[in-house]
Amino acid sequence: MDLPAETGFLRLYDAFKIKVQQRIDMPDRLLDLLFRFLRQNEGQLSKRAREKEFSALSDSEAARIETIYAEIQQAAAEDSYALS
Numbered sequence: 001m002d003l004p005a006e007t008g009f010l011r012l013y014d015a016f017k018i019k020v021q022q023r024i025d026m027p028d029r030l031l032d033l034l035f036r037f038l039r040q041n042e043g044q045l046s047k048r049a050r051e052k053e054f055s056a057l058s059d060s061e062a063a064r065i066e067t068i069y070a071e072i073q074q075a076a077a078e079d080s081y082a083l084s
Helices: 003-021 028-040 047-051 059-083
Strands: none
Touching (some): 003 028
């Protein structure tokens, strides 16, 4: 990963972490896992992840987290486009 890509990734992660923690109290380790699952699955939590690692989340919390991820991804894409 080059420096601009790494910086963009960290900004994305930090924004996601802040927005989720404003709504849900979650340990950093679990929040990191959540972010990685969303990145791997195009912004959606798999059924398995919902039933296992994130079973404590309500359906509305999971949906809101997926929305937060999508909004942050969209903002990052727009920023990237504006810088080009």
